[in-house]
Amino acid sequence: MRITLGPFNRVEGDLEVHLDLDSAGEVQDARVNSPLFRGFENILIGRAPADALAIVPRICGICSVAQSAAAASALADAMGLTPAPNGVLARNLIQATENLADHLTHFYLFFMPDFARAAYAERSWYPAMADRFAAVKGSAAEEVLPARANFLKMMGFLAGKWPHSLALQPGGSTRAMSAAERIRILALLRDFRAFLEGRLLGDRLEAVSALPSEDALAAWAAGRPGDFPAFLAAAADLGLETLGQGSGCFMSYGAYGLFPAGTWCAGTEASPLDPGRISEDTCHAWLADGDALHPTRGETLVDAEKPDAYTWCKAPRYGGTALEVGALARQLVGAQPLLRDLVLRHGGSVTARVTARMIELATILPAMESWVRELAPGEPFCTHGPQTDEAEGAGLVEAARGSLGHWIAIRRGRIARYQIVAPTTWNFSPRDREGRPGPLEQALVGLPAGEGAPPLVQHVVRSFDPCMVCTVH
Amino acid sequence: MISIVWLQSGGCGGCTQSLLCAEPRPLFAELRDAGIEFVWHPALSVESGSEALAVLEACASGERHFDILCVEGAMLRGPGGSGKFHLMSGDGRPLTAWVDRLARRARWVFAIGSCSAFGGFSAATPGNPLEASGLQYEGDEAGGLLGDQFRSAAGLPVVNIAGCPVHPGWVVDTLEKVALEGLALEDLDEFRRPLLYAEELVHHGCPRNEYYEFKASALKTSDLGCLMENLGCKGTQAHADCNLRPWNGSGSCLRGGYACISCTEPGFEAPGHPFQETPKLAGIPIGLPTDMPKAWFVALAALSKSATPKRVRDNAVEDHPVIRPAVRKTGLK
Numbered sequence: 001m002r003i004t005l006g007p008f009n010r011v012e013g014d015l016e017v018h019l020d021l022d023s024a025g026e027v028q029d030a031r032v033n034s035p036l037f038r039g040f041e042n043i044l045i046g047r048a049p050a051d052a053l054a055i056v057p058r059i060c061g062i063c064s065v066a067q068s069a070a071a072a073s074a075l076a077d078a079m080g081l082t083p084a085p086n087g088v089l090a091r092n093l094i095q096a097t098e099n100l101a102d103h104l105t106h107f108y109l110f111f112m113p114d115f116a117r118a119a120y121a122e123r124s125w126y127p128a129m130a131d132r133f134a135a136v137k138g139s140a141a142e143e144v145l146p147a148r149a150n151f152l153k154m155m156g157f158l159a160g161k162w163p164h165s166l167a168l169q170p171g172g173s174t175r176a177m178s179a180a181e182r183i184r185i186l187a188l189l190r191d192f193r194a195f196l197e198g199r200l201l202g203d204r205l206e207a208v209s210a211l212p213s214e215d216a217l218a219a220w221a222a223g224r225p226g227d228f229p230a231f232l233a234a235a236a237d238l239g240l241e242t243l244g245q246g247s248g249c250f251m252s253y254g255a256y257g258l259f260p261a262g263t264w265c266a267g268t269e270a271s272p273l274d275p276g277r278i279s280e281d282t283c284h285a286w287l288a289d290g291d292a293l294h295p296t297r298g299e300t301l302v303d304a305e306k307p308d309a310y311t312w313c314k315a316p317r318y319g320g321t322a323l324e325v326g327a328l329a330r331q332l333v334g335a336q337p338l339l340r341d342l343v344l345r346h347g348g349s350v351t352a353r354v355t356a357r358m359i360e361l362a363t364i365l366p367a368m369e370s371w372v373r374e375l376a377p378g379e380p381f382c383t384h385g386p387q388t389d390e391a392e393g394a395g396l397v398e399a400a401r402g403s404l405g406h407w408i409a410i411r412r413g414r415i416a417r418y419q420i421v422a423p424t425t426w427n428f429s430p431r432d433r434e435g436r437p438g439p440l441e442q443a444l445v446g447l448p449a450g451e452g453a454p455p456l457v458q459h460v461v462r463s464f465d466p467c468m469v470c471t472v473h
Numbered sequence: 474m475i476s477i478v479w480l481q482s483g484g485c486g487g488c489t490q491s492l493l494c495a496e497p498r499p500l501f502a503e504l505r506d507a508g509i510e511f512v513w514h515p516a517l518s519v520e521s522g523s524e525a526l527a528v529l530e531a532c533a534s535g536e537r538h539f540d541i542l543c544v545e546g547a548m549l550r551g552p553g554g555s556g557k558f559h560l561m562s563g564d565g566r567p568l569t570a571w572v573d574r575l576a577r578r579a580r581w582v583f584a585i586g587s588c589s590a591f592g593g594f595s596a597a598t599p600g601n602p603l604e605a606s607g608l609q610y611e612g613d614e615a616g617g618l619l620g621d622q623f624r625s626a627a628g629l630p631v632v633n634i635a636g637c638p639v640h641p642g643w644v645v646d647t648l649e650k651v652a653l654e655g656l657a658l659e660d661l662d663e664f665r666r667p668l669l670y671a672e673e674l675v676h677h678g679c680p681r682n683e684y685y686e687f688k689a690s691a692l693k694t695s696d697l698g699c700l701m702e703n704l705g706c707k708g709t710q711a712h713a714d715c716n717l718r719p720w721n722g723s724g725s726c727l728r729g730g731y732a733c734i735s736c737t738e739p740g741f742e743a744p745g746h747p748f749q750e751t752p753k754l755a756g757i758p759i760g761l762p763t764d765m766p767k768a769w770f771v772a773l774a775a776l777s778k779s780a781t782p783k784r785v786r787d788n789a790v791e792d793h794p795v796i797r798p799a800v801r802k803t804g805l806k
Contacts, residue, residue: 061491
């Protein structure tokens with residue numbers, strides 16, 4: 001039996017999931033459809049190179065500055081420009097603000113409301129969870145919105161506004177911080193720390209990021225007040241630490257100088273990243289068919305009537321492998337002990353993905369505090385260089401949801417080719433021409449679904465924190 | 474209660490993300506207490522899949538009452554009029570068909586953001602292969618998905634809360650105006666944007682005002698000077714209160730150090746020149762301030778340039794002030 005789930009909401013953008021069920025009602029095969037096509041890669045062709053900085057943020061309302069950062073990096077690469085040290089710090093702060101705000105939005109507004117579903121009414125944890133996390137009406141929403149809005153005031157200082165800032169430039173940032181502003185953004189970070197420690201985690205950030213193993217995490221969480229410990233209790237009851245395993249291989253482009261670039265598969269050592277091994281396949285997308293191509297040669301040509309296609313999303317592969325990207329991948333490539341332990345014991349799972357975001361909140365906020373201290377008011381925030389008329393460049397950054405790559409080719413002073421591979425393009429990839437499914441398509445196999453099934457499919461899909469507007473762009 | 478059905482189509486979802494930053498009170502509590510509720514919102518509601526489709530179908534068929542249809546994102550009518558560039562998940566009908574049915578049941582229809590107002594970036598691919606439009610405009614031409622003659626049940630055309638993204642306050646204020654006393658044609662400007670925010674110019678309250686006065690212009694990104702002469706700023710022509718009502722606490726595009734690209738105006742996405750460069754004719758910017766005769770602008774610019782204080786002239790081309798305002802004994806009490 002085939003069932004179709006959609007509109008799959010509380011993700012960013014549009015998602016449809018087709019599931020083939022066996023007689024026991026378990027998923028045999030999953031096909032993921034990204035049903036919206038806008039064609040940003042084609043919008044960019046013919047524009048002045050720097051126009052990418054104004055255009056690409058509009059790909060995504062939730063990863064807007066990650067898109068800016070990728071474009072700025074690709075342009076800097078094409079121009080051979082090195083950003084000013086203050087500009088690097090400002091870019092880190094702007095990207096980290098979006099990254100952490102996204103982790104917060106995902107947890108409270110997109111992911112947790114599923115635990116308030118009536119399907120769980122018999123569970124011991126249900127009354128408290130329903131009261132706290134019910135969509136729109138739960139008590140958490142009332143606290144998290146001001147915490148998020150106040151944290152995003154970082155953007156008011158550093159980036160003018162969020163989303164859709166033009167502050168990130170190839171040479172750094174348009175917005176120098178004054179000595180007074182440096183003090184004021186430190187105060188904003190302190191405010192956000194208080195929310196994370198007081199409501200979300202129930203402990204000092206440094207204590208959470210130091211947890212070394214699954215056993216230590218369980219002991220730490222037992223009976224502890226806080227929204228993440230409450231999730232862990234419900235997740236353990238539902239066995240979410242074993243559900244939703246993707247391809248088992250992970251990739252990160254590296255971020256902030258804190259997290260390394262590379263790939264990692266369970267049971268092996270991490271390998272250095274080789275961007276030359278990335279390709280995109282259009283076999284099952286409503287796009288003109290052809291060989292799988294590296295993004296420096298990629299095309300985006302619509303073929304809306306193509307038989308056997310079931311999505312607008314291309315299938316990115318790394319040396320032919322479907323990789324999972326995101327906070328969990330970043331931390332696994334970086335050998336974070338707790339997450340390596342969780343994944344080596346049970347595989348990449350719902351619990352591991354959520355825990356990885358919490359570890360990032362606990363790890364990155366203290367780093368932000370030190371970046372602000374390193375800012376040197378009075379020193380330049382931006383370097384400048386001549387426009388190049390003939391050049392190519394790549395910008396590989398980490399968005400909240402994982403690895404984001406932009407590849408630009410400039411001819412006669414205009415953009416001749418622009419290709420984008422976004423995090424959810426990896427995670428929600430369709431099958432490739434060899435028939436290999438994408439990470440989510442693998443993660444859904446074996447789950448109960450259909451009439452009367454518990455909402456486990458909902459947890460698994462949202463555990464990836466999909467961003468569908470980026471996926472196809 | 475005023476109830477809202479919200480749909481997203483050819484856009485980025487950024488207007489919702491911006492809206493969630495509403496201040497001073499948390500968005501959900503503020504709307505609730507002002508008598509406004511969501512029937513369904515794709516990013517926020519618990520109902521998913523068939524439950525969500527059932528809610529939308531009940532609203533579209535008239536079985537369930539709702540007041541305001543909010544649409545975020547452009548209407549993708551292609552390819553070949555099929556609407557296949559965005560089919561409703563789990564349903565297979567074009568989003569444009571859902572919007573059309575719901576709009577005819579709504580008392581008010583709000584375009585949230587420049588995409589659903591005028592087409593926005595989805596309409597920016599040369600030749601517009603997506604056949605993208607706004608709800609009632611295609612760029613600055615009336616028409617769009619619903620047609621020029623469309624009026625919602627309250628007798629109004631589509632209300633265009635344009636911006637890329639919208640400021641959260643523009644949406645909250647307009648919703649609360651409806652809840653408080655309704656909305657009339659006189660509350661909208663020529664492009665049917667609420668005057669609540671569109672009766673100002675981005676220039677009003679610009680923190681670079683002193684540089685503008687003296688035509689002390691920035692030469693490169695990150696300079697403190699006025700961005701109009703060289704770096705593409707359209708704040709003197711763009712309708713919005715961005716510098717009177719800050720973004721994210723204390724920001725705006727100008728406060729962030731970059732040009733206003735007039736994102737509340739139809740067609741802003743394809744200005745015909747690089748966004749961060751000012752097009753000029755004989756050295757004079759083509760886009761002069763709204764309401765300002767060209768000859769006077771040129772004469773005043775020449776005069777003010779000749780009168781520019783050294784402090785303003787020097788600071789204009791730095792990313793932080795290198796000369797502080799002089800401190801004098803003024804005798805002021």
